[in-house]
Amino acid sequence: xxxxxxxxxxxxxxxxxxxxxxxxxxxxxxxxxxxxxxxxxxxxxxxxxxxxxxxxxxxxxxxxxxxxxxxxxxxxxxxxxxxxxxxxxxxxxxxxxxxxxxxxxxxxxxxxxxxxxxxxxxxxxxxxxxxxxxxxxxxxxxxxxxxxxxxxxxxxxxxxxxxxxxxxxxxxxxxxxxxxxxxxxxxxxxxxxxxxxxxxxxxxxxxxxxxxxxxxxxxxxxxxxxxxxxxxxxxxxxxxxxxxxxxxxxxxxxxxxxxxxxxxxxxxxxxxxxxxxxxxxxxxxxxxxxxxxxxxxxxxxxxxxxxxxxxxxxxxxxxxxxxxxxxxxxxxxxxxxxxxx
Amino acid sequence: xxxxxxxxxxxxxxxxxxxxxxxxxxxxxxxxxxxxxxxxxxxxxxxxxxxxxxxxxxxxxxxxxxxxxxxxxxxxxxxxxxxxxxxxxxxxxxxxxxxxxxxxxxxxxxxxxxxxxxxxxxxxxxxxxxxxxxxxxxxxxxxxxxxxxxxxxxxxxxxxxxxxxxxxx
Amino acid sequence: xxxxxxxxxxxxxxxxxxxxxxxxxxxxxxxxxxxxxxxxxxxxxxxxxxxxxxxxxxxxxxxxxxxxxxxxxxxxxxxxxxxxxxxxxxxxxxxxxxxxxx
Numbered sequence: 001x002x003x004x005x006x007x008x009x010x011x012x013x014x015x016x017x018x019x020x021x022x023x024x025x026x027x028x029x030x031x032x033x034x035x036x037x038x039x040x041x042x043x044x045x046x047x048x049x050x051x052x053x054x055x056x057x058x059x060x061x062x063x064x065x066x067x068x069x070x071x072x073x074x075x076x077x078x079x080x081x082x083x084x085x086x087x088x089x090x091x092x093x094x095x096x097x098x099x100x101x102x103x104x105x106x107x108x109x110x111x112x113x114x115x116x117x118x119x120x121x122x123x124x125x126x127x128x129x130x131x132x133x134x135x136x137x138x139x140x141x142x143x144x145x146x147x148x149x150x151x152x153x154x155x156x157x158x159x160x161x162x163x164x165x166x167x168x169x170x171x172x173x174x175x176x177x178x179x180x181x182x183x184x185x186x187x188x189x190x191x192x193x194x195x196x197x198x199x200x201x202x203x204x205x206x207x208x209x210x211x212x213x214x215x216x217x218x219x220x221x222x223x224x225x226x227x228x229x230x231x232x233x234x235x236x237x238x239x240x241x242x243x244x245x246x247x248x249x250x251x252x253x254x255x256x257x258x259x260x261x262x263x264x265x266x267x268x269x270x271x272x273x274x275x276x277x278x279x280x281x282x283x284x285x286x287x288x289x290x291x292x293x294x295x296x297x298x299x300x301x302x303x304x305x306x307x308x309x310x311x312x313x314x315x316x317x318x319x320x321x322x323x324x325x326x327x328x329x330x331x332x333x334x335x336x337x338x339x340x341x
Numbered sequence: 342x343x344x345x346x347x348x349x350x351x352x353x354x355x356x357x358x359x360x361x362x363x364x365x366x367x368x369x370x371x372x373x374x375x376x377x378x379x380x381x382x383x384x385x386x387x388x389x390x391x392x393x394x395x396x397x398x399x400x401x402x403x404x405x406x407x408x409x410x411x412x413x414x415x416x417x418x419x420x421x422x423x424x425x426x427x428x429x430x431x432x433x434x435x436x437x438x439x440x441x442x443x444x445x446x447x448x449x450x451x452x453x454x455x456x457x458x459x460x461x462x463x464x465x466x467x468x469x470x471x472x473x474x475x476x477x478x479x480x481x482x483x484x485x486x487x488x489x490x491x492x493x494x495x496x497x498x499x500x501x502x503x504x505x506x507x508x509x510x
Numbered sequence: 511x512x513x514x515x516x517x518x519x520x521x522x523x524x525x526x527x528x529x530x531x532x533x534x535x536x537x538x539x540x541x542x543x544x545x546x547x548x549x550x551x552x553x554x555x556x557x558x559x560x561x562x563x564x565x566x567x568x569x570x571x572x573x574x575x576x577x578x579x580x581x582x583x584x585x586x587x588x589x590x591x592x593x594x595x596x597x598x599x600x601x602x603x604x605x606x607x608x609x610x611x612x
Contacts, residue, residue, distance in 0.1 A: 076369065117473060120396040127404025131376065134411055138369065150415070157408065177473055348514045352522045359526055359549055363533035368541050375545050382552050389519075389563040391571045398555075401578055406548070406585045413589045414541055417596045436535030444528030451520035475568040476575070484572055491579045498583030505590030508597075 011112050015092050023247040024054035030299050037303040064236035069141055072233070076139040081234070081241035084132030087125040088248035094118040095255045096180050098265045098283035110265075110284055111180065118179035119167050122256060123160070126211065129249070130156050133230050136242070140233035149230035151310060152220035156211055158317040163207035165325035166200040169332045170260045173197060183264035190271060194261040199328050201261045203321055205297075208253035210317065212246060215302035219310050254294035255287075262290045347388055354381045368414045372407060379403040393473045519560030526553035540604050544588055551581045 028043065028050065035042030043050030068077055098110030115121050130153050137149015170193055171177055174185035186192050194201050210217040220230065231242045258264060265283030269275045308316065358378040365371040379402050386395035480488050526549060533546025555574040562570025596602060599609075 073367075073369070076373070079373075115392070116471070117392050117396050120393070120400070124396050124399040124404065127400050128380075130404065130408060131373075131411070134408070134415075135369075135373075138415055146415070150412070153408070157405075344514055345512075348518065352518075355522070356525055356529065359529040362549065363529060363537060363542065363546060368539055371542050371545055375548065378549070379552065382556065385556060386559055389559050391559050391562065391568075391574075394555075394559060394571045394574055397575060397578060401582055402548075402552075406582055409585060409589055410541060410545065413593060416593065417541075417602050433536055437532060440528050440531040440535055443531050444524055447524030447527065448521055451517050451524060472568070472571075476571055479568055479572045480575070483569075487576060491576055494583050495579060498586045502586040502590040505587065506593045 007108065008112065015097075015112065016089065019089065019092060019248060019251060020244070022251060023244055024058065026247050026251070026295065027057065027243070028053050029295075030302070033296070033299045034303050037300075058240070061236055061240040066236050066238070067233075069233050072141045073139040076135050078238075080132045080136035080139060081238045081245070082132070083135065084129055085241045085245040085248070087129040087132075088245045088252060091122050091125045091252045092255070094121050094179050095252075095259060096183060096264055097287050101282070109180075114178055114180045117177045119171060119177045119182070119260075122252075123164050123167065127160060129245075130160075132245070136234070137230040140230075142233055145230050145232045148220045148232070152213060152230055155213070155217065155220060155310075155313060155317070158314060159207045159210035159217075159321070162203055162317060162321035162325045163211060165322070165329060166204045166207070167260070169197055169200045169325075169329050172329070172332050172336055179259050179264075182260055183266065186263045187266050187270075192261060192263040192266070197261075197328070197332060199324065200332075201257070203325050203328065204257060204261070205294075207317075207321065208257065209298070209301065210313070212249040212253055212298075214246075214250065214298055216305040216308050217313055218302075219307055219313060250295060250298055251291065254291045254298070257294055258287060258290040262294075344388065348385075351381050351385050351388065355385065369411070372411050372414060375410075376403050376407050379407070391472060393476050516560045516564045519556055523553040523557040523560070526550075526556065538603050538605055540592055540602050540607070541589075543604065544585065544592075548581060548585070551577055 031053075032042040032050070043053040046052045046056045068074060093112045094115050096109075096111035096114070100107045100109045102108070133156065134149050134153045137145045137147070137152070140146070170182065173193060173196060174182040176182060176185070182193075189196075209215075213220060231239055234242060263286075265287045267278045267281065267283075267286055269278065355378055358374045358381065361374040362371050362378060365374060379398060383395040383398040383403070386392070386398060530546045530549035530553060533549065534543050537543055537546065555577055558570040558574045558577070560570075562568060562574075592602065595607065599606065601607070
C-alpha cells in the first residue's frame with residue numbers, strides 16, 4: 001500500500017516543487033546571465049543581488065487583473081495555458097534522476113516510473129503541448145495571436161520530426177526505449193552517447209531550441225515581432241502559466257538530453273583511477289549539474305545569436321535537419337550492424 | 342477489480358466524449374472533444390497491454406492528424422454557421438434509425454458470441470512487458486511488405502495533399 | 511464482479527462505431543463528418559486490440575497500426591480536398607456540395 005500510493009505521491013511532490021522552484025530561479029538566472037553578457041547587472045533591488053526577484057514577479061502576476069477579450073471563446077481561452085503547462089510537467093514522470101538508493105532501509109528508485117516506452121512517452125507528451133499554443137492563438141479572437149499561434153505550432157511540428165529521428169538513433173544504439181535502460185547502456189559501454197553520436201546531440205539540441213520557442217528560433221513569441229505572438233492577449237496568472245510552461249519545457253529538454261546523451265546520473269571518467277573520489281558524489285547531483293550546464297547553454301545562445309526569420313527557420317527544419325537526422329539513423333544503424341558481426 | 346473500474350470509467354468517458362463530438366455546435370469544440378476521446382482510447386490500449394500502440398495513437402492520431410484538422414478548421418472559419426441551410430431532401434430521423442439498427446446488429450453479435458456455450462471467453466489479460474519487441478518483430482518479419490507499402494501510401498498521400506491544397510501561384 | 515471479457519470491449523466498440531455512424535448521417539459540416547469517420551476507425555482499432563489481447567498475439571496491434579497509418583493518409587488527402595473545394599465554393603456544408611447532382 002505504501003509502495004503503491006504514498007511513495008509515488010511523495011516523489012511527485014518533490015519533483016513538482018523542485019521543478020517549479022527551478023523554473024522561478026531559472027527566470028532570474030536568465031535575466032542575470034543576459035545582463036552580464038551585455039555588461040550590466042540585471043535585477044539588483046529585490047533582496048541581495050536580486051535573489052528575491054522571482055517572488056516579486058510571482059506576486060505581481062498573481063494580483064494582476066484577469067482580462068478575457070470580448071468574443072473570445074471563454075472555455076478554450078481558459079484551457080489553453082493549462083494544455084501548454086500540463087505536458088511540460090508530466091514529462092518529468094519518466095526522467096531518471098538517480099539510481100536506486102536505500103532510504104530508511106527500503107530501496108527507493110530515484111525516478112517516478114520506468115516505462116518500457118519511456119522515450120516515446122516524452123515524444124507523445126510533447127506533441128500534446130502543441131494544442132495549447134494553437135488554441136491560445138485562435139481563442140484570443142485577434143489577428144496577432146492567431147498568426148503567432150499558427151506560426152509557432154507549425155515550427156513545433158516541423159522540428160518535432162527531426163527530434164524524434166535523433167531519438168531513434170539513440171534507441172538504436174542502446175537497444176531499449178526505457179530511459180533507465182538507456183542510462184544503464186551508457187554505463188555498460190563506458191562511454192556516453194554524446195561522444196558516440198555527436199551529430200544526434202547537435203540535431204537534438206537545435207531541435208530542442210526550436211521546440212521550446214527559444215532564441216534563435218523565437219520569432220513567434222519575441223516581443224519585437226508580432227507583438228508577443230500567441231500570448232498577446234493573456235495577462236496575469238494565465239500568462240504566468242505560459243511563462244512557466246516555456247521554462248519547464250526548457251528543463252525537460254535539458255533533462256532528456258542529459259539522460260540520453262550525457263549519462264544521466266553516471267559520474268564522468270569512471271575508468272580513471274585518480275578521479276575515484278568522484279564516485280562518492282550521489283547520482284542525482286551529477287544529473288542536476290549536467291542539466292544546469294545544458295540550461296546555461298540555452299541562456300548563452302539566447303544572449304549571443306540573432307533571430308532566424310520564419311522562412312529561414314522552416315527551411316532549416318525541413319531541408320537541413322530532417323535529411324541530416326535520416327542520414328544519422330542510417331550511419332548509426334550501419335555501424336551497429338558492422339560492430340555486431 | 343481495478344481493471345473493471347478502469348474499464349468502466351474509460352468506456353464511459355470514451356462514449357460520453359464521442360457523443361459530445363457529434364453534437365457540439367462549434368467545429369473547434371468537436372475537435373477538442375475528439376482529441377480527449379483519443380487520449381482515453383489510448384488509455385484503453387494501455388489497459389489491454391498494448392503500450393506501443395497507445396503511444397502511437399497519441400503521437401500520430403491525437404498529436405498529428407487532429408492538429409491537421411484544427412489547422413483546416415481555422416482556415417475555413419466562416420461567418421455564418423454551416424448548419425444554417427436546411428436541405429429539404431434530408432431524412433435526418435431515417436439516418437438515426439439506420440444507425441441504431443447498426444448498433445443493435447453489432448451488439449447482438451457480441452452478445453450471441455458470449456451466450457453460445459461453445460465459446461469460452463477468457464478474461465482479457467495484458468500481454469507482458471516486452472510489447473514493443475513483439476510488435477517490432479512482427480512488423481519487420483511477417484508483415485514487412487505491408488509495412489513498406491504503408492510507407493509508400495503515406496508518401497503518396499503527402500504528395501497528394503500538397504498538390505491539392507496548393508495555391509495556384 | 512464479472513471479469514472484463516473481450517465481449518465488453520466488443521460492445522464498447524459497437525457503441526463507438528454507431529455513434530460515428532450517427533455523426534456521419536446527421537451532421538452537415540464535412541469536417542465533423544470526417545471526424546465521425548475517425549471515431550469509426552477507432553472503434554475498429556479497439557476491437558482489434560481486444561482480440562489481440564485475447565489470443566495473446568500481437569498481430570491485432572500490428573493491424574491497428576496499419577489502420578492508423580491509413581487513417582493518417584486519408585485525413586491528409588481528405589482535408590486537402592476540402593481546402594480545394596472551399597477555395598472554389600466558400601462552404602463546408604455538404605448539402606451545398608452538390609455540383610454533380612441533379
